[in-house]
Amino acid sequence: MESILTDRLATLSHPHRMAVFRLLMRRCPDELPAGEIVSVLGLKPSSASVYLSALTQTGLISQRREGTKLLYKINLAAAGEVVTGLFFDCCGGRADLCAPQLADLIQTAPLPTDKKLNVLFICSGNSARSILAEAILRDIGNDRFNAYSAGTAHRSDLNPTAIDVLLANGLDTTQLRSKNVTEFQGPDAPQMDFVVTVCDRAANEDCPTWQGQPIASHWGMPDPASADGTITQKRLAFQQTFDALRNKIAAFTSLSFESLDRSALQKHVDEISKLTLPKD
CATH class of the missing domain: 1.10.10.10 (Winged helix-like DNA-binding domain superfamily/Winged helix DNA-binding domain)
Structure with a gap:
């Protein structure tokens, strides 16, 4: 060994x-x-x-x-x-040298149940995928979650097609704006319980460690803004991304946060990344 x-x-x-x-x-x-x-x-x-x-x-x-x-x-x-x-x-069994069993403490520590859980979705530009995810979680889980989103590279404008798709599906867009991850890393920023990257580029970057040991996962999805074709085909790409994210977020909100420890939650959240939409 x-x-x-x-x-x-x-x-x-x-x-x-x-x-x-x-x-x-x-x-x-x-x-x-x-x-x-x-x-x-x-x-x-x-x-x-x-x-x-x-x-x-x-x-x-x-x-x-x-x-x-x-x-x-x-x-x-x-x-x-x-x-x-x-x-x-x-450590040779020396109590003065051995670190505390951090893994056991982290894995078994329950998430707080007396407040809403903070969830941050990250993509590179915070203009489409993470914006869709923020709006979806706010729509279907607003009673239990605070939804946030941010980008690793700031862009000032939200993707107009993403906003159109949200509105067409009856979701509120008034609180949405493009943000950089640094907004959530200062001393006054809300402490996250979950951090989910929704694009490979953002996951590839070596982001600073988050305060509070949030559960982190990666739900990589293709960028709908890079879809080729007609206007209708491009809009369909955004709708498909919306549907896929809604499917994942619905599974996320249905988890038993009160009864699962952090280790079990990590496994469940990772498994959600593999979910696909049922075929017609």
Whole structure:
């Protein structure tokens, strides 16, 4: 066990291998093709292949072939073993050196039930997907949730088609505005209970740690603003994104927040990312 731990720590000691590991952790539970990892991190394909091989050999990530592509995914169990090895096995049983069992405290700590839960949806521009998600949660969960949205790159204008689709579905848009994530990271910002990225670009970025240990997840969705075709086809892309987000958010609001601990909630929220709309 000790040799596995030291091998994994040695693998993570390289900054580029660590960058790959952190990217896959942020994109969990997604599987990423090697080409996307190369593009996001600006690596040479040959170098990336070496880094991915090292991470796979030590079990920190998993590899799966799909056709001609190799897909990579974080191995959460292995990541947990590294943390356990560092905090518990390496301390030699000394109470004055061992860190408290933070994982157990975080996993079993219940969410507050005496107030609304704060949920922040993030995408790159805060003009379409995260705006749709904010409006949908405010519509179907306003009695139990405070809905927010923000972008990693500020844009001043909301996408007009996104607003049109919200209005066509009977949702209020008066409170919507484009915001940057920095608005939610100051000392006076509301403390989040959930942070959900809804676009891959935002999840790829290394955002600062959020106060209060919110449950974080990634529900990656295609950008409807990049859809090609006629005006009708482009509008359909926004409606499909709206429907997909409403399906996910409906599943989210139906979770038993009072009876599930943080570990169980994390698994349920991650599973929601895989939900698809039922076919007609």
